[in-house]
Amino acid sequence: MITVAGFNTAIDHLFTLDALAPGAVQRAARAELYPGGKGLHVAQTVAALGERVQLVGLTDAAHRNLIARRMAGRGVLFHGVEIEAPLRSCIAVREADGRVTEILGPGPALAPAAQEELLRTWWRCAEESALLVLSGSLPRGFVADTYARMVRQAAAAGLPCLVDASGEALRHAAAAGARLLKPNRDEAAELCGCRIDAPEAAAAVARALHAQGVAQPVVTLGAEGAVGFDGRQAWHAAVVLERSVNAVGSGDCLLAGLAVALKRGEPLEEALRLGVACGAANAMDEETGYARRARVDALLGEVRLRRLAA
Ligand SMILES: Nc1ncnc2c1ncn2[C@@H]1O[C@H](COP(=O)(O)OP(=O)(O)OP(=O)(O)O)[C@@H](O)[C@H]1O
Ligand SMILES: [Mg+2]
Numbered sequence: 084m085i086t087v088a089g090f091n092t093a094i095d096h097l098f099t100l101d102a103l104a105p106g107a108v109q110r111a112a113r114a115e116l117y118p119g120g121k122g123l124h125v126a127q128t129v130a131a132l133g134e135r136v137q138l139v140g141l142t143d144a145a146h147r148n149l150i151a152r153r154m155a156g157r158g159v160l161f162h163g164v165e166i167e168a169p170l171r172s173c174i175a176v177r178e179a180d181g182r183v184t185e186i187l188g189p190g191p192a193l194a195p196a197a198q199e200e201l202l203r204t205w206w207r208c209a210e211e212s213a214l215l216v217l218s219g220s221l222p223r224g225f226v227a228d229t230y231a232r233m234v235r236q237a238a239a240a241g242l243p244c245l246v247d248a249s250g251e252a253l254r255h256a257a258a259a260g261a262r263l264l265k266p267n268r269d270e271a272a273e274l275c276g277c278r279i280d281a282p283e284a285a286a287a288v289a290r291a292l293h294a295q296g297v298a299q300p301v302v303t304l305g306a307e308g309a310v311g312f313d314g315r316q317a318w319h320a321a322v323v324l325e326r327s328v329n330a331v332g333s334g335d336c337l338l339a340g341l342a343v344a345l346k347r348g349e350p351l352e353e354a355l356r357l358g359v360a361c362g363a364a365n366a367m368d369e370e371t372g373y374a375r376r377a378r379v380d381a382l383l384g385e386v387r388l389r390r391l392a393a
Contacts, residue, residue, distance in 0.1 A: 089122010124372025332372025
């Protein structure tokens with residue numbers, strides 16, 4: 084079993100229109116609404132790859148059924164902690180040329196009791212798991228080193244944690260010795276205070292994270308793929324796509340691929356192969372944060388994997 088902590092469940096609204104005109108009243112050609120959040124994306128892609136997975140996150144009365152139905156349909160066991168305040172809303176506007184503008188709501192601020200219930204639920208699930216994923220922003224109210232504490236609690240029980248966070252939470256998780264971190268180009272640049280203009284620069288960040296105690300750091304580079312370091316060898320993996328439809332959530336799908344391969348005992352380079360296939364598969368579809376199994380299988384043979392010089 085893989086357990087994903089994706090506490091800050093979102094309700095995503097996707098509007099499709101010709102061209103966004105700020106300040107004007109516009110009618111969308113299509114409007115869709117679905118449950119979202121980075122942890123939810125990871126969990127549904129893990130399920131698509133055929134591994135048992137459970138997700139721990141917030142829910143509210145208005146969206147309880149929507150989330151439960153979607154997760155059940157995708158094969159994810161959802162453990163929702165219900166709160167009174169509405170979940171955060173995120174709006175994405177997709178234009179005809181493929182450009183996506185995202186507005187992310189601030190989300191509810193959690194009282195200590197709700198925070199404790201999320202952590203208790205997570206730990207109950209974690210104890211029956213082989214691998215843990217902590218993904219996305221924490222709801223307001225949690226302190227910045229919450230992921231770091233969760234990583235330490237898991238490590239003490241011999242459970243590896245894969246973490247996708249940014250800013251302070253990422254810095255703390257690195258210091259706590261997460262098994263794997265996966266900053267994207269911008270997050271990694273902020274972390275090291277340097278520019279990441281090539282896979283070699285990403286490998287340097289991965290090596291620095293490894294020296295800090297992160298066993299298998301991965302840095303993602305959007306269309307240029309991803310770089311990982313396992314303590315011996317730095318690897319670069321990528322899939323070249325003719326066209327990207329919507330790459331939002333590709334990092335979440337890549338993380339799902341890494342989690343599934345590592346849970347199966349694969350070495351980091353094979354995890355990167357599955358991860359970049361999942362990231363690219365997500366970019367081929369309109370839906371945010373879901374890699375379909377058939378697409379992933381078809382892309383696996385297209386992955387270019389190479390060793391980077393030390
Ligand atoms: N246009 C693309 N073509 C091919 N592969 C892509 C493309 N965009 C993303 N990917 C794959 O997905 C992975 C993750 O993408 P990216 O670096 O954009 O993550 P991210 O910024 O964390 O995304 P998000 O946070 O929205 O999930 C990349 O490492 C790459 O393997
Ligand atoms: Mg990301």
